[in-house]
Amino acid sequence: MDRLAAPARLMIVSDLDNTMVDHDDPNNLSLLRFDALWESSYRHDSLLVFSTGRSPAMYKELRKEKPLLTPDITIMSVGTEIAYGETMVVDEEWERFLDQKWDRDVVIEETSKFPELLFQSATEQRPHKVSFFIEKRKAEGVIQSLYERLGKQGLDVKIIYSSGTAIDVLPQGAGKGQALAYLLKRFKSDGKTPVNTLVCGDSGNDAELFIVPDVHGVIVSNAQEELLQWYKEIGKNNLKIIHATERCAAGIIEGIGHFKLGPNMSPRDVVDLSTFKLETFNPGHEVVMFYLLYERWRRAELENSKLIIENMKRITYHSGIIVHPSGVECRLHECIDTFAHYYGDRKGSQFQVWVDRVSSSQIGSDTWLVKFDKWEQSDEGPQSCIVTALLHSKPETPEGFALVHAHQTWMDGFAARDKSSCIF
Numbered sequence: 001m002d003r004l005a006a007p008a009r010l011m012i013v014s015d016l017d018n019t020m021v022d023h024d025d026p027n028n029l030s031l032l033r034f035d036a037l038w039e040s041s042y043r044h045d046s047l048l049v050f051s052t053g054r055s056p057a058m059y060k061e062l063r064k065e066k067p068l069l070t071p072d073i074t075i076m077s078v079g080t081e082i083a084y085g086e087t088m089v090v091d092e093e094w095e096r097f098l099d100q101k102w103d104r105d106v107v108i109e110e111t112s113k114f115p116e117l118l119f120q121s122a123t124e125q126r127p128h129k130v131s132f133f134i135e136k137r138k139a140e141g142v143i144q145s146l147y148e149r150l151g152k153q154g155l156d157v158k159i160i161y162s163s164g165t166a167i168d169v170l171p172q173g174a175g176k177g178q179a180l181a182y183l184l185k186r187f188k189s190d191g192k193t194p195v196n197t198l199v200c201g202d203s204g205n206d207a208e209l210f211i212v213p214d215v216h217g218v219i220v221s222n223a224q225e226e227l228l229q230w231y232k233e234i235g236k237n238n239l240k241i242i243h244a245t246e247r248c249a250a251g252i253i254e255g256i257g258h259f260k261l262g263p264n265m266s267p268r269d270v271v272d273l274s275t276f277k278l279e280t281f282n283p284g285h286e287v288v289m290f291y292l293l294y295e296r297w298r299r300a301e302l303e304n305s306k307l308i309i310e311n312m313k314r315i316t317y318h319s320g321i322i323v324h325p326s327g328v329e330c331r332l333h334e335c336i337d338t339f340a341h342y343y344g345d346r347k348g349s350q351f352q353v354w355v356d357r358v359s360s361s362q363i364g365s366d367t368w369l370v371k372f373d374k375w376e377q378s379d380e381g382p383q384s385c386i387v388t389a390l391l392h393s394k395p396e397t398p399e400g401f402a403l404v405h406a407h408q409t410w411m412d413g414f415a416a417r418d419k420s421s422c423i424f
């Protein structure tokens, strides 16, 4: 919660399935476009919040399948569980609050009287969430009588219908919108209300995100019928909500642009990387651009030009060293020569590189310590290492900096597969 010293410039609160993640796109192109934009222009002063219907277990599964960035805050189980930071510290105060007028056993007992309700898997049954599948045509009637029955038992519940198939029974104070309102209240009491908040969603359990006061909202183009219906009846009058023309993460980028919340040009959309420069030196931007060049070089998606290699040498110290995750040391310039030979070695194959958690600190008047996770996804599977790099600002070069030293370490669970495959 306190990674940033000042109020966030932008807080994005996004649903995952079919909003951040496009399950119809095996190449994850729009997600990777969003990732590059976030790490290059927002990570250093903004907050990323994922708000998913998934339980912690199912959320972890999705993280293994898709190139999701590490969020600052994770809201899971339809706003009933909140966790902070990469270690996911649970908000116990929120869970205590949800105990009010909630009795899980009564919910189970009453819902069992409805044969139309089919229990979802055990992982999706959580302390403050009981979830079912239902046939679309039966949903409305069942929801109505459930409210009556549970009300008679003295419970104050919220029943949410999503994706035409799912029903979640939650405490009245829970839900994605209530969880966000709670976070905003906490930020306000710390004097850190984000300058702008953008909420993003595609289905019924996202509807209440859009009615949290003072937020902008983007409903992605591929939204579910029940959310589009809600938009038609209620949301449309709110000028701070748009129904995007683009799918999933591309719709989120569209929302950033529509509401003018900050840069909305993903580095991945830039054809000639050498033309995309920022006015002020931003380590996140440089790291993203470097690995994009690296990916395109190995995929032969840019010209095989000596200039690129010469330029890389110009922005690295002659005597600089890179320590590979395997522990092998290499002079930066030798490493660049090796890299030159790898032009097109991944041509036509699945090869994607992205960075996560870029952070940097200025440790001297012209020196920066930059740290990030680097991911490479290829036909052989994912590979990931933590990188620490020392940069020196060099105003006389077009890039404005030079790489002095880099050190890489395999991330937990990613042992060396093929030492030569990791070049930078």
Ligand code: GLC
Binding pocket: 052, 053, 054, 055, 058, 078, 120, 124, 131, 132, 162, 166, 167, 168, 205
């Ligand atoms: C996610 C959850 C599921 C829930 C649904 C709608 O798919 O896994 O339990 O019913 O979201 O909120």
Ligand code: MG
Binding pocket: 015, 016, 017, 018, 019, 201, 202, 203
């Ligand atoms: Mg969704």
